[in-house]
Amino acid sequence: MKTKAFIVCLLVFLLVAGTLIAGCTTNSAKPAAGSSTPAVTQASAASATQASTSPKILRMADLSAITSIDPASSGVFVTEKAMVTEPLVGATQDFVLTTKLATSWKQTSPTTWEFKLRDDVKFHNGQPMTANEVKFTLDRTCNLNAASREMADYKSSRVIDDHTIEVTTNTNIPILPAILHYSNFGIIHPDSLNAQGNFSIPVGTGPMMYDSFDQQTRVFTVKKNPDYWAGTVKLDGVVFSSVPDHNSRTLAIEKGDIDFTVDLPYNEAERIDALPGINVEKYLTPRVYVLYVNFDRAPLQDLRLRQALSLAINRTDIVNHVLYGIGQPAKGFFLPSMSFGNKNLEQLPYDPVKAKALLAEMGYKDTNGDGIVEKDGQPLTINLITATNRPALSPMAETIGSDLKAIGIQSKVEVMASAAGNDRVSAGTYDLNLVANNIAMVPDPGYILPKWFKSTGDTNKGHYKNATLDAQIDDAMHTVDDKERLAKWNKVESDAYDLLPIIPVADYGVLIVKKDTVQGYKFDPTAHDYALDYEITITE
């Protein structure tokens, strides 16, 4: 504290002295930049830093700059956070699908679906929402966003009447309604495009409508939709800015420059929560910390080694000391709140003694007394890589490394930029890869399980092959009956939990930081980080 005070005094001294001396010695500062004082006049979006008075304006600070306000590519922002657009299908807190802009849906043939639409929804330009705009949006999103098109396996859609639309897919996609819940499918009016057919502003149906977007500061403001179909919108508007530096964001909410933000440094959570007027809430998001296993490495093909690795990891300690309690030890591959997860799965045990026994059973023994087990004179080495893109990955990898060391495995932990990590994975030069993977971009087990465990899965970069599991997954993917399909997915999940092609570590936590004046906020676990809805408000 003394040092701080000293520095402050020095700073003040430097400034004051400088100004004084400059004032006494006339004409001393003529050279260079003779262009007068900096004229920072960037009127409009400045409201981001002004205190809100009578209108109820919520000031948000996001982590990354808003690069686009087109829901086809930035649906997470435009649909979930800014509330400008809405998808056809909603989801509850337990990841169960509900109606949104569509009132019902049914699969009319293996590749066609019929969606009935609400007839009381108006776009922000006053036009009623019909099947034409839905078709326009689905065509456009799938045309512009290859990832969305691939996920839905979208072929085309057909307007049956004003409030009925038929969607055709190339193959049988039983989870199409869940896919249409994805934020990139937020419905827009063709007025969102300019005369040249390029996107200009999002004209949606949500509780908030476009107000302004400053290309320079990337500050996006939305205002209340007075005609919202689902109820009365309580806020008058929201200002979205971005403060990428974690410390600055912390200080900004501490000072009161913003009302709501997420993901402060984990070690700051308790201190900020204790401050008057600010509260910090911890939630789980659909993301898990998992270890990808490289099956091209011979020893890892042995289930006993994978079990030993899992037994060596102290998940409870990791959650308490690395994540500061933000998150929880994994129980299965899904979050406890997800209705479709297998509820019979327990947290994987921590048992270093049993882990050592498994290694011994495989023939690994510490013959030279260096604490590392060997087989045929070769020490057992595990190369664990992870990326820097999420704050907890690096300390978590270090902790797992020392857990492995404790059972006699020589661990080599490497932390790198995610692009470099991808290259290592492609080249196959790693044993374990610690990542925080999204598990429910689409609220259905059919989203992640095939990606992870099918031998041809997108995310199966460790080349795990299991014909039985492949057949089970194919069967589940194409089962039309919801209950039957769910039972099949639960079986896939529990079998994979026993086989450990991927070793789960912990569920991902998010910090929601808001002022006490922010009322009516409900955490939406299906969102990425956070989502807002029309009932959130701010009091004086």
Added chain:
Amino acid sequence: MHYYLIKRFGFLVLTIIAASALAYFMLHAVPGETAENVARHTIVGIEDDVSELVKAEISSKYNLNDPIWVQYTNWLSGLIFHGDLGSSYVYKDTSVMTLISLALGPTIILAIASMLIVIVVGIPLGMYCAVHENRPSDLIVRGATILSISFPSFWLALMLILVFSLTLDLLPVAGYGTPANIVLPAVALALHPTAVVIRIVRTSMLETLGQQYITFAIAKGLSFGHILWNHAIKNALIPVLTLLGVYFGNLLAGTVIIENIFAWPGIGNLLISSVDARDIPVVTSCIVVIVAMFLIVNFVVDLSYHFIDPRIRYE
């Protein structure tokens, strides 16, 4: 003089082309595939997996399958013949030219504000120290400069926020748009160069004051103030000018850390986010602009020597 100008200008163009080529090719040498990175920063999440189909579509959209030198030549010919820097892979709604012109303003404003602090505080304080050599006030200022040089700017920035925003509640923490927003980043950026300038001015001034022509002027009976302002300062400022040029160039190149801390929408912020997303046209164009500004500032500084000291001529 004309020959000198032409030579310098040619050198400037060559340097820009070389820098852009270097940036372009080095970005491709960095681990990770461009199409994959672009997809992760646009249509799928940062750590989500990008399918071959998505990669193929992005690659064909931006001609990423062409050999790198073809891509580079296309970009360069666009710049030379059409003055077009291409369009961004990530900021889909804007051309690179627009992005850069939007980012350049805040960077220039911040650079000028910091430079003003450096000049207005650094030069007079340096002179003051030289005139009061080894007196307590000189020692205090020199001590302060050591501290200012030793602390990293990001730490100083956070301390400034802590004191002036949080404790004293005078200024906003971060953001852009009001005059109050510029104070903290400008001071945070200025502290280090100011300290260096103080020390250089002091040393240079002391050296000048020890010259025979100063002794002669004193002997002639001129007032000390007159000697200082009309004889000493011009000679003492030459090394300072070089230093100021380098610092100003640096400031114009954008200051990634400070811009990030204060959420300042400058070119440093644009560059760093574009490097992350492998937005090659934006990164290369940013580097071209930064190199150009750095060279121009240095060129102007070189020319200004002549005005301060007419004995310096350019052949």
